[in-house]
Amino acid sequence: DQQVKQNSPSLSVQEGRISILNCDYTNSMFDYFLWYKKYPAEGPTFLISISSIKDKNEDGRFTVFLNKSAKHLSLHIVPSQPGDSAVYFCAASEVGTSYGKLTFGQGTILTVHP
Amino acid sequence: GAGVSQSPRYKVAKRGQDVALRCDPISGHVSLFWYQQALGQGPEFLTYFQNEAQLDKSGLPSDRFFAERPEGSVSTLKIQRTQQEDSAVYLCASSLVAALGNQPQHFGDGTRLSIL
Numbered sequence: 001d002q003q004v005k006q007n008s009p010s011l012s013v014q015e016g017r018i019s020i021l022n023c024d025y026t027n028s029m030f031d032y033f034l035w036y037k038k039y040p041a042e043g044p045t046f047l048i049s050i051s052s053i054k055d056k057n058e059d060g061r062f063t064v065f066l067n068k069s070a071k072h073l074s075l076h077i078v079p080s081q082p083g084d085s086a087v088y089f090c091a092a093s094e095v096g097t098s099y100g101k102l103t104f105g106q107g108t109i110l111t112v113h114p
Numbered sequence: 115g116a117g118v119s120q121s122p123r124y125k126v127a128k129r130g131q132d133v134a135l136r137c138d139p140i141s142g143h144v145s146l147f148w149y150q151q152a153l154g155q156g157p158e159f160l161t162y163f164q165n166e167a168q169l170d171k172s173g174l175p176s177d178r179f180f181a182e183r184p185e186g187s188v189s190t191l192k193i194q195r196t197q198q199e200d201s202a203v204y205l206c207a208s209s210l211v212a213a214l215g216n217q218p219q220h221f222g223d224g225t226r227l228s229i230l
Contacts, residue, residue, distance in 0.1 A: 004156075032216045043118070043205055043221035044157070051216060089156050093216075099145055099164060100209065100217060104156030 003027045004092050006105035013112050019077040021108050023090030026071065030092040032100065035064060035075045038087045038107070047088075048075070080112045116140065118222035120206050126228045127196050135191045135225045137206030146189050147219060148181055149205040157205050163189060193227075201229045 005024045013019045021035075031052040036044035050057040050064045050073070057064050063076045077084055090105040119138040127133050139146050144165055149157035150173075159173040165186035174181070178196075183189040193200055203226050207219035 034218060036221075041223065043120075043207075043223045046218040046220065049216075049218055091156075099162055099169065100219065101147070101159050101162060101170065102149075102157075102219060104149075104158070106154070106156050 001026075002106075003030075004090055004103050004105040006088075006090055006108050008108050009106070010109040010111070013080045013110065015082055015112055015114050016079045019075075019080045019084065019110055019112065021075040021077075021088050021090075021110065023073050023075075023105055024071060025073075025092055027092070027094065027103075028071070029094045030103075032093045033064070033066060033073050034091045034093075034102070035062075036089045036091060036104075037084075038089060044089055077110075080110075082112050082114050085110055085112050118206055118208055118220055120204075120222035120225050122225060123223065124226050124228075126230065128230050129196060129198060131196055132192065132194045133196055133227065135193075135204050135227070137189045137191070137222060139187065139189070139206070139208030140210075140220055141187075143208035143210050143220075145209040145211075145217075145219075146183055147207045147209075148189070148191050149207065150175075151203040151205055151224070153202075160191070160204075196227075196229045198229050201227055203227070 034049040035047045038044045087107045091102040146163040148160040151157040162170040163183040203224040205224045207221045209217040
């Protein structure tokens with residue numbers, strides 16, 4: 001039972017354009033959502049997060065949108081840069097779990113072409 | 115360094131051998147997590163420590179897996195009688211405050227375990 005799903009295994013974008021990565025979840029108890037970026041042979045690096053009380057959070061070129069009714073979140077990267085090429089993981093944690101155990105999606109490989 | 119440190123980076127073992135994987139969390143971080151990442155998948159939760167207390171081990175796949183954090187800092191994940199299906203990257207993460215659950219976890223680079 002995959003509670004967090006990233007249905008696009010890969011995404012290819014031209015440098016300077018917008019990258020949109022999507023994530024769907026099934027557990028309505030999730031209340032905190034995060035995006036991580038991962039380069040080969042390195043651990044995931046935290047990018048941006050959003051609480052369920054918000055519908056948008058922005059940090060520089062990165063914006064995360066949350067649609068609770070649709071159980072959907074997305075990460076927008078504007079403008080995309082070649083250094084953004086990596087695997088992006090969506091993750092979620094559940095209300096009542098006082099320590100933030102994360103459930104991850106399968107990841108989306110983003111390639112930004114110069 | 116200031117980040118989460120894991121050792122060894124790579125470990126090759128024969129089926130049936132015992133292995134021990136080490137994690138040095140960020141200094142002062144209360145929460146420590148272990149995850150297992152199979153090839154082409156996202157990380158999956160194994161176990162959680164708050165200081166030295168192991169509060170959740172629901173993700174450990176079998177009783178061959180054992181984790182400890184005796185002094186509330188360094189943690190060790192031990193796998194006994196390894197099997198080929200144990201081959202994966204084992205990730206350790208730490209976070210500062212456990213109470214509210216809305217703190218980002220900071221990950222180490224992982225240990226890639228290969229069982230022959």
